[in-house]
Amino acid sequence: MELTSLNAGYACINLSLQPDKITTNRGMIKKTFTEKGLPYASELALKNVQDLLKIVDWNIEHGFRLFRISSDLFPWASEYRIATLPDYADIRETLEEIGSRPIRLTLHPGPFNQLAGQGRVLDNTLIDLEHQSELFDLMGLKPSHWNKINIHVGGTYGDKIATLARFAKNFSLLSENLRARLTVENDDRQSLYTVTDLLILHETIGIPIVFDYFHHSLNPGQLTEEDAFMTAYNTWDVRPVFHFSDSRREHEDPTARREAHADWLYSPVNTYGKDVDIVFESKMKELAIVRLRGGA
DNA sequence: GGATGTCAAGGAGAT
DNA sequence: ATCTCCTTGACATCC
Numbered sequence: 001m002e003l004t005s006l007n008a009g010y011a012c013i014n015l016s017l018q019p020d021k022i023t024t025n026r027g028m029i030k031k032t033f034t035e036k037g038l039p040y041a042s043e044l045a046l047k048n049v050q051d052l053l054k055i056v057d058w059n060i061e062h063g064f065r066l067f068r069i070s071s072d073l074f075p076w077a078s079e080y081r082i083a084t085l086p087d088y089a090d091i092r093e094t095l096e097e098i099g100s101r102p103i104r105l106t107l108h109p110g111p112f113n114q115l116a117g118q119g120r121v122l123d124n125t126l127i128d129l130e131h132q133s134e135l136f137d138l139m140g141l142k143p144s145h146w147n148k149i150n151i152h153v154g155g156t157y158g159d160k161i162a163t164l165a166r167f168a169k170n171f172s173l174l175s176e177n178l179r180a181r182l183t184v185e186n187d188d189r190q191s192l193y194t195v196t197d198l199l200i201l202h203e204t205i206g207i208p209i210v211f212d213y214f215h216h217s218l219n220p221g222q223l224t225e226e227d228a229f230m231t232a233y234n235t236w237d238v239r240p241v242f243h244f245s246d247s248r249r250e251h252e253d254p255t256a257r258r259e260a261h262a263d264w265l266y267s268p269v270n271t272y273g274k275d276v277d278i279v280f281e282s283k284m285k286e287l288a289i290v291r292l293r294g295g296a
Numbered sequence: 297g298g299a300t301g302t303c304a305a306g307g308a309g310a311t
Numbered sequence: 312a313t314c315t316c317c318t319t320g321a322c323a324t325c326c
Contacts, residue, residue, distance in 0.1 A: 112305040
């Protein structure tokens with residue numbers, strides 16, 4: 001593994017700081033939100049954001065220049081505008097501080113986002129994605145794929161081609177800033193989207209493709225890893241962010257689901273001579289990368 | 297404090 | 312019909 005030739009990052013959780021209760025995904029169930037409302041949502045959001053700043057600074061001190069932030073910083077974000085929160089001033093100040101740090105931040109909103117959906121499903125997707133984009137706006141980050149907001153296309157609704165066309169059509173409903181940030185990732189199951197499928201989207205709306213090595217190994221379509229890598233690589237207008245993880249079934253637990261990610265990292269990453277950033281999606285988070293570096 | 301049942305959202309696959 | 316998973320288990324309640 002040549003970690004020196006690429007920028008390594010990880011996703012959402014920092015295990016080194018967790019014992020100190022530094023975490024960014026405080027939330028609540030519906031009942032509590034109904035009972036406690038905006039003031040409590042604001043309190044949790046402020047704590048999440050303040051801890052995000054601590055995690056970002058930890059990353060910089062430890063040589064990480066890439067980090068995927070949690071898409072659950074704001075509990076029940078779909079139910080209010082950020083600016084209406086009681087702690088908005090503090091939240092905004094902290095977000096600006098985070099945005100000023102020398103690190104590439106990305107987002108990966110959840111599987112409920114179905115940009116090819118219709119009706120209420122599409123409405124909910126637009127609300128969530130615009131919220132995530134607003135976070136980057138508040139951080140003062142210029143809209144570009146440098147700070148990607150990455151999603152999967154989602155369901156196929158029994159017709160991949162028609163669904164991809166709907167995705168492209170609904171893409172035009174997004175704000176300019178969000179359109180400048182959005183990327184799509186290849187899926188791990190045969191019924192879903194390969195790099196080749198996503199290339200159609202890139203050709204129609206210019207959206208870059210995030211290449212996930214592990215997903216490709218489970219759902220390669222007709223492409224070799226190198227072909228898929230290069231196909232995705234050529235869709236980017238800035239240095240790409242790709243995803244890597246190892247198979248839990250293959251390396252740690254033969255009974256695990258084939259899609260399950262391993263706790264640690266085992267395989268070399270081939271970047272085919274290109275300069276890319278990689279988010280390592282191993283369950284042991286930054287510890288897996290630190291172990292590879294041979295550091296303590 | 298620790299154990300346990302529960303938890304917004306969409307879709308796909310397994311049981 | 313019901314459950315589990317997904318980018319990341321955490322929350323609420325009971326003992």
